[in-house]
Structures are given as C-alpha cells and as structure tokens.
Amino acid sequence: MAADSSPRDTKRVTITDVARHAGVSTAAVSKVMRNAYGVSQGMQERVRAAMAELEYRPHAAARGMRGRTYTIGVLLDNVRNAFFADVLDGIREELSDSEYTVLIGAAGFGADEQARTIRAMVDRQMDGLVLIAPGTPRSEILSMAATTPTVVIGHHDSSDVHDSVIDADDVGAGLVVDHLVELGHRDIALVSAPGSRSGRWQRPPEIALADGFLQAMDRHGLADRARVHHSAYSDDGGHAAGLALLSGAQRPTAILAGADVAALGIYRAAADLGLSIPGDISLVGYNNTAIASLAPVQLTSVDQAGHTMGLAAARMLIERVEGRRDRAMQTTMTPRLVVRRSTAAPSLP
Amino acid sequence: MAADSSPRDTKRVTITDVARHAGVSTAAVSKVMRNAYGVSQGMQERVRAAMAELEYRPHAAARGMRGRTYTIGVLLDNVRNAFFADVLDGIREELSDSEYTVLIGAAGFGADEQARTIRAMVDRQMDGLVLIAPGTPRSEILSMAATTPTVVIGHHDSSDVHDSVIDADDVGAGLVVDHLVELGHRDIALVSAPGSRSGRWQRPPEIALADGFLQAMDRHGLADRARVHHSAYSDDGGHAAGLALLSGAQRPTAILAGADVAALGIYRAAADLGLSIPGDISLVGYNNTAIASLAPVQLTSVDQAGHTMGLAAARMLIERVEGRRDRAMQTTMTPRLVVRRSTAAPSLP
DNA sequence: CCTCGAATGGAGAACGTTCTACACGACTCC
DNA sequence: GGAGTCGTGTAGAACGTTCTCCATTCGAGG
Incomplete structure (x- = not known):
C-alpha cells in the first residue's frame, strides 16, 4: 500500500473540548448551540465564550448522524x-x-x-x-x-x-404571442425543450409553455399556423432548431424560444443563413437573463423573476x-x- | 412546539441490514465496499448480492465520521x-x-x-x-x-x-497586445479585476495578466501609452470601466478585458456612448467563453482551455x-x- | 504431530454529535 | 410538611460507518 499517510491530522476542536474548557457537560454545549430549551443565561455566556476562545466549529458529519446537517x-x-x-x-x-x-x-x-x-x-x-x-x-x-x-x-x-x-408559463407564452400578433406576425414558431410528459411529470415547464402558446395562437385564430419544434435549451440546441425552422419550406416570421440561451443559438443560425434580426425574423427569448440585455444582443424576453x-x-x-x-x-x-x-x-x- | 413530526422516517437500509441479510459481519461488508484486503471471492459475491437486493446506499455522514466522504x-x-x-x-x-x-x-x-x-x-x-x-x-x-x-x-x-x-496569463496578454499592435493600435487599455496583491497572494491571475500586459506593451515601446483600469469581472463592472475609459480625455483605441463578461459590459458602455465596435474601438475578452462566439457578439478572446x-x-x-x-x-x-x-x-x- | 504463517472473517472500540431520560434543588400550593 | 411544578443541568445511549486487533482455519514444512 506504499506510504499512504495523508496529511489530515492536527485534530479538530470537538464539543468535548469546549465542554471541558467551560466546565460543563457536552449536553449543555449542544443545547447552547441549538439554542434549545433549558439553558440559563450564565451557561449561555460561559459556553459561547469557550466556543469563541477555542474557535470551535461543529463537525457537520457528526451532526448528520443524529440531527441536522x-x-x-x-x-x-x-x-x-x-x-x-x-x-x-x-x-x-x-x-x-x-x-x-x-x-x-x-x-x-x-x-x-x-x-x-x-x-x-x-x-x-x-x-x-x-x-x-x-x-x-x-x-x-x-x-x-x-x-x-x-x-x-x-x-x-x-x-x-x-x-x-412555478411561473405561469402559459401566461408568459400568451404575452409573447399577443405582442407578436400585434406587430403583425402570423406564422409563429415555438422552440421548446423535448422534455415532454416523460417520467410521469404531467406538466413540466416546457409543456405548460407549449400549451399556453397553442391556446394563445388559437385565441387569435392562428391555431393552424402555430408550429412547435423541440430542442435542448442550449446554444447548440437552439442553433439546430433555428437551422431546421428557418431553412424549411414554410418559414415562420417569428420564433419564441423557451430559454434565452436557445434564442441565441437561433440568432446564430439566422446569421448563418444570412437572415437579419429583427429585419427578417423576430426572436423572443425566455427568462430575461443577463445576456438578453447585453448591448449586442438586445433580446426581447419574458422575465420570470x-x-x-x-x-x-x-x-x-x-x-x-x-x-x-x-x-x-x-x-x-x-x-x-x-x-x-x-x-x-x-x-x- | 406544535406538532413537529417531520416526515423523515421510513428508515434507511444500513450496513447492518446488509450484513444480516448476507449472513456475515458488518466488518465484512465494510471491507467489500472499500475493497479492502482480506475478502474471499465468495464473500464478495454474497455481500454484493445482498447490497443490490436491499438497494443499499452507504450513509455518507456516517462515513464522514471515520473515513472518507x-x-x-x-x-x-x-x-x-x-x-x-x-x-x-x-x-x-x-x-x-x-x-x-x-x-x-x-x-x-x-x-x-x-x-x-x-x-x-x-x-x-x-x-x-x-x-x-x-x-x-x-x-x-x-x-x-x-x-x-x-x-x-x-x-x-x-x-x-x-x-x-494555472494558465500563463502573461503569455495570453502578450498574444493580445501583439495582435492589436499588428493591427495598428497604440493606445491600449487593460481592464482587470481590482484583486491586487491582497491577502498575501503575490500573483493572482489579474496581476499576472497586468504584468504580462505591461511587459508586452514595453516590448513594443508603448509602455507610456498603456493604461490599466480596475473593475469587477461582471457586466456592471465592465460597463463602469467602459464609461470611464471611453468618455475620458485620452481615449484608448483598443481595450482588453480580463473576462468576457466584463468585455460585454464594455460593449454596452460603447453603445451607450454611440461608439461602434470594432469601428471606433477594438475589444478583446478573456476566457473564450460561449458568449464570445455568439452570433451577435463575435468577441475576439483568449482561450484558456x-x-x-x-x-x-x-x-x-x-x-x-x-x-x-x-x-x-x-x-x-x-x-x-x-x-x-x-x-x-x-x-x- | 507440531509449529508457523497466510488467508479470511468477526468483535468491538472509536468518531462527534443529538436528545431522551432523569436528578436535583427551589418554589408554590394546599 | 408533603406533593407538585418548574428550571436547570448531566449521564449515557444512540446514529452508521471504519478499522485495529484478534480468532479461526488451512496447508506446508519440519
């Protein structure tokens, strides 16, 4: 086994040391720490002083064995x-x-x-x-x-x-659709995570978002022009989705991405295809993260607080x-x- | 004290359960887990089977008391x-x-x-x-x-x-300065974290970077035109630094920021002042993070791997x-x- | 047959906490 | 003056591991 002997020595100050130093029992020290019931003023002070003096720090692993960690x-x-x-x-x-x-x-x-x-x-x-x-x-x-x-x-x-x-993702999607429709868009696509109802979650955020999106489109009588594309919420995921949507037959005029990161991937895809934003395509992100507000980006986004x-x-x-x-x-x-x-x-x- | 009674019950499977189930001692089980010396083939298998069957997972806190966590x-x-x-x-x-x-x-x-x-x-x-x-x-x-x-x-x-x-930050700064000088820049500023030699660290990364920057400028005979501005490596920090540098008397034509995030803050400051990048100002980041390569950003940066x-x-x-x-x-x-x-x-x- | 050593398994003492009991004294109340 | 009650403190048993010894068995060597 060779030399082993890790350097982890220089033993810690334990509750026992504190107790001895303060002239009380370990139980008392424990009580003080958890400020449990049944400790007098004097005891409090004596123990706290001892803890400070010895620079005592409770051993979290040991705590974990019985109570909290x-x-x-x-x-x-x-x-x-x-x-x-x-x-x-x-x-x-x-x-x-x-x-x-x-x-x-x-x-x-x-x-x-x-x-x-x-x-x-x-x-x-x-x-x-x-x-x-x-x-x-x-x-x-x-x-x-x-x-x-x-x-x-x-x-x-x-x-x-x-x-x-949770965030009312359906409401968020509605806000976006209202905004885009008001600007004059009809062909709007949503890029959302592939999550789906897997693993018995009935309403993961991406599903709530998609539902809200479809409802809002329906409300505007655009149900048949709504498109949903699935991709991971990452730069690459957005890029792939962007390429697919923007080079396809029926190109949407606006895209809502379920996450800002993905929106930036779409941005990159648009640039690759020679399309300008917002000239050719309107793009909306989600979460209003710091990147959305960066000068070169200026991404319309939904703030989730x-x-x-x-x-x-x-x-x-x-x-x-x-x-x-x-x-x-x-x-x-x-x-x-x-x-x-x-x-x-x-x-x- | 009200009802208390947290739900944390349904007791865990412990090493003792495994030992009993396999008909061996807890010591044996422990040995198998740590694949320590002195365990026969048969014991190995029996214990592993028992662990699998009971879905045993070692209790990390308990481990922490004696050995590793x-x-x-x-x-x-x-x-x-x-x-x-x-x-x-x-x-x-x-x-x-x-x-x-x-x-x-x-x-x-x-x-x-x-x-x-x-x-x-x-x-x-x-x-x-x-x-x-x-x-x-x-x-x-x-x-x-x-x-x-x-x-x-x-x-x-x-x-x-x-x-x-570590990364050879001084070399990185040199690469940037060489590049900028080659493009024709003379007035180059560095924005680096304020860290300084505090807390007894003699060479935190920002100091190494600054030293390398000054050396490289000196190498090009530009020591007197080098400027160093301190600010936090964050979007806001970069923004403040950008405003200070770009609206000041002697405006640099190029800025190197010690972190990409800060570079984006400078980007924003430039936009606020109506300056274009790279038309009016050249900007270089550090770390080559994902944002640097984003379509709307396209930031020259130093890759630190x-x-x-x-x-x-x-x-x-x-x-x-x-x-x-x-x-x-x-x-x-x-x-x-x-x-x-x-x-x-x-x-x- | 005895002794030795190696290989294997187990007993049981830590490890540093928490927390349940319980002990003790001082009061209060009949 | 005895029975409660309250406030304060302690003893000591967990908790689930690891790891040091120790016991046992088995084979080989003499």
Whole structure:
C-alpha cells in the first residue's frame, strides 16, 4: 500500500473540548448551540465564550448522524443557464444570515445523472433540497421528498409531499404571442425543450409553455399556423432548431424560444443563413437573463423573476425543515414581457 | 412546539441490514465496499448480492465520521462566469465514473463569504477541494490545505501544501497586445479585476495578466501609452470601466478585458456612448467563453482551455486524496488567441 | 504431530454529535 | 410538611460507518 499517510491530522476542536474548557457537560454545549430549551443565561455566556476562545466549529458529519446537517442542496441541470444563477442568488440571499450552507449539485441533463446527484445529496443527510426542473422520474422525486423536505421549481405538477414554485408559463407564452400578433406576425414558431410528459411529470415547464402558446395562437385564430419544434435549451440546441425552422419550406416570421440561451443559438443560425434580426425574423427569448440585455444582443424576453423564485423557494423550504409547516404549498409567479430590439413588424413577403 | 413530526422516517437500509441479510459481519461488508484486503471471492459475491437486493446506499455522514466522504468540493465566486462552467465540466467529466460526488459552493466575491464556504466544506469532511481563484487570504487557504487535499486554480503563487493549475496569463496578454499592435493600435487599455496583491497572494491571475500586459506593451515601446483600469469581472463592472475609459480625455483605441463578461459590459458602455465596435474601438475578452462566439457578439478572446484545466485539477486532486502522491505539483496551460470580429485596425484620428 | 504463517472473517472500540431520560434543588400550593 | 411544578443541568445511549486487533482455519514444512 506504499506510504499512504495523508496529511489530515492536527485534530479538530470537538464539543468535548469546549465542554471541558467551560466546565460543563457536552449536553449543555449542544443545547447552547441549538439554542434549545433549558439553558440559563450564565451557561449561555460561559459556553459561547469557550466556543469563541477555542474557535470551535461543529463537525457537520457528526451532526448528520443524529440531527441536522444545516445544509441545503440545490440541483440544477445546467450551470450555463443564467436563469438558474438568478434563482440561486435568491436562495443564497434568503439563507445568507441563517446557519444553513447551500451546496449545489450540477448534474447535466441526463435523468440518471440527476437521480444520482439527488441521491448523493440525500445520502449526505442534507436538511432540504431545491430541485430546479428535475428530469428525474416523478416517482423518484416523490419518494425522496417523503424523507427530505423538498421544493420543486418549474414543474407545474403539484404534490402533497413537496412544495412547488412555478411561473405561469402559459401566461408568459400568451404575452409573447399577443405582442407578436400585434406587430403583425402570423406564422409563429415555438422552440421548446423535448422534455415532454416523460417520467410521469404531467406538466413540466416546457409543456405548460407549449400549451399556453397553442391556446394563445388559437385565441387569435392562428391555431393552424402555430408550429412547435423541440430542442435542448442550449446554444447548440437552439442553433439546430433555428437551422431546421428557418431553412424549411414554410418559414415562420417569428420564433419564441423557451430559454434565452436557445434564442441565441437561433440568432446564430439566422446569421448563418444570412437572415437579419429583427429585419427578417423576430426572436423572443425566455427568462430575461443577463445576456438578453447585453448591448449586442438586445433580446426581447419574458422575465420570470428567478431571484424572487429563489427567495420564495428558500423560505418555503426552511419552514418545512424547521417543522413550522406540515402541509405542502405552491407559489406561482406572474411573468412579464420585456420588449427589446429583437422583435419588429414582419417584412412584407 | 406544535406538532413537529417531520416526515423523515421510513428508515434507511444500513450496513447492518446488509450484513444480516448476507449472513456475515458488518466488518465484512465494510471491507467489500472499500475493497479492502482480506475478502474471499465468495464473500464478495454474497455481500454484493445482498447490497443490490436491499438497494443499499452507504450513509455518507456516517462515513464522514471515520473515513472518507467521497465528496469533492468546488469553490467558485461567480456562477455567471462561463469560464468556471468550463472548468466545472472538466472536473465532473474526470470524476464521472468514479465514486466521488462533486458539490459546488457558490460564494460570491466577498472574501469572508468565500472563507465561510470553504470552512463549511471542510467541516463537512469533504475529501478534497478545488478552489477557483479564491479571494480568501492565502494563510487561510494554506491552513485548510494542510488538513484537506486542495487544488488552487488561477493563482500563480505555488505552495508545497497545495497543488495548482494555472494558465500563463502573461503569455495570453502578450498574444493580445501583439495582435492589436499588428493591427495598428497604440493606445491600449487593460481592464482587470481590482484583486491586487491582497491577502498575501503575490500573483493572482489579474496581476499576472497586468504584468504580462505591461511587459508586452514595453516590448513594443508603448509602455507610456498603456493604461490599466480596475473593475469587477461582471457586466456592471465592465460597463463602469467602459464609461470611464471611453468618455475620458485620452481615449484608448483598443481595450482588453480580463473576462468576457466584463468585455460585454464594455460593449454596452460603447453603445451607450454611440461608439461602434470594432469601428471606433477594438475589444478583446478573456476566457473564450460561449458568449464570445455568439452570433451577435463575435468577441475576439483568449482561450484558456477551462475544460482541460478542470480535468487536470480533478486528476491531481484524486491522486492526493488517495495518497498516490505526496508532493505538491503545478500544471501550467498555454493560452491561445481566438480572433473574431471585435478587433480591427483603428480608425484614423 | 507440531509449529508457523497466510488467508479470511468477526468483535468491538472509536468518531462527534443529538436528545431522551432523569436528578436535583427551589418554589408554590394546599 | 408533603406533593407538585418548574428550571436547570448531566449521564449515557444512540446514529452508521471504519478499522485495529484478534480468532479461526488451512496447508506446508519440519
């Protein structure tokens, strides 16, 4: 086995050290830390002083064996999607002066990998989980949520075992369609994630979006001119979708992409084909991420208030973790259209 | 105290259950899991079968009390910087079929917050840490690294207690200056992070970049025309820097930004001032992130091979964690210039 | 047949917390 | 003056692993 001998020595300060130093029992120290009932003023002070003096930091793994671990896990499929960064900021802000630490599991798009990551977080005894639009089968989420407080962001399927934070994607799609129709567009395409009703989720965000889109088109009497194309919410996915839609026979005059990243891929495809935006094609993104507002981009987009969603998710989660609420709840946000320079009246045929 | 009664019941399958089910001792099961010495073929199979049958998953917190936790922590300051996403992908890829799980601590720019996050990861007994350009004082990193294997990405300061992966930022700056000078530019400005030699880091990436920039300018006899402006590597930071530089008295004809995000902020500032890129101003980014290649952007940038850096970091870290190497090492990458449409010859005065 | 050593399996002590019981004293109330 | 009650503190049993010893068996060598 060779030399081994990792350098991990210099032993930690433990609760026992603190207890001895303060001249009390470990139980007392534990109580102080969790500010549990039954501790006198004097005890409080003595113990806190000892902790400070020894620079004591509780051993999270040991805590995990019995009680809390004071860790919140966040699952996201794609670090590059800036919308998730907004949500994350919200979560971190809400938790910033609590004792909880936020750790992120970045899992990629694969359902298996996501499931593995979720299990890893549960195995590490995290106190609560925020899952952003998980691709994992619903049954798996439900069984995990039965044992660990969970907030699901994005999926419209509600449940009595986990909380949800969603955006009214159907309303968002409606806003976009209204805007485009008002500009004079008739042939409008939607590019949405292929997700579909897989894994027993009945209403993942992309389905809600697609439904809202079709309803809105119908409302304007354009049901037969609506087109839906599926592709991954990534730059490459958008690029492929853009090429397919724009070089096809019946070219739409406007495209709504379910994510800003994908919209930028479509932008690239349009450029490849020599089409200008918004001259030839109007383009709308979704999520109103930072890139949408960049000078060279100026993408019309739907704002989902990711930051606020993160705040709400964290608040709801902590309520559950600390047992202040025992019934599932659902929070719905209303989207808002932000018009920029990527949409205009269609050019005459 | 109300009802409390969190739902966390339905007890887990433990090593004891597996042992009983396989008719062996827990010690034996543990040995099989860690494939330690002293296990017969038959025992192997019996135990593995039992584990599979019961769907056993080891309890990470309990493991953390004695041995490994099979968790690698990654610290990054800003989820929005796509370069970090590249690094992260590299790390995840290298670790994808190992037993290690990667968890990310997103800490923001503040040194305190970063320090807190690092401590949180150490307290959770993570087996190893990858720190991407930490702003935390060097001493703190060194003391953490003494107890937990650590790879630092970005800082050029080497150490015998942690490994490092860096990019030759000075070379990168040289490539850019050469390119710009060749196009005919003389008045070139650098926008770099304010980091400076704080916290006892002698050579954080921004300093290496600035030094390389000044040296390259000097090499071309342009030392007196070089300007360095400090701002945060963010969209807003770039915007502010852009406004300052471009509306000031002696306007540069080209700007190098230390991060693509910041370059986009400068882009926005230029637009605000009615200046076109590359007509009036040439602009170069750093890191060659995905946004740099987007159709509407087309930013000339320096490629740092973040993905490869991530791979290297993970490989080095695991060597240390598993005790296969006990001396610190350092890996240096060579940057490459990717010319796009944001640079051109300067307009005549 | 005895001794040795290698190979294999198990007992049981950690590890650092939390938390349930319980002990003790001081009051209050009949 | 005894029975409750309240407030405060402690003992000690978990929790689910890892890992150091130790026990047993088996073969080989003498």
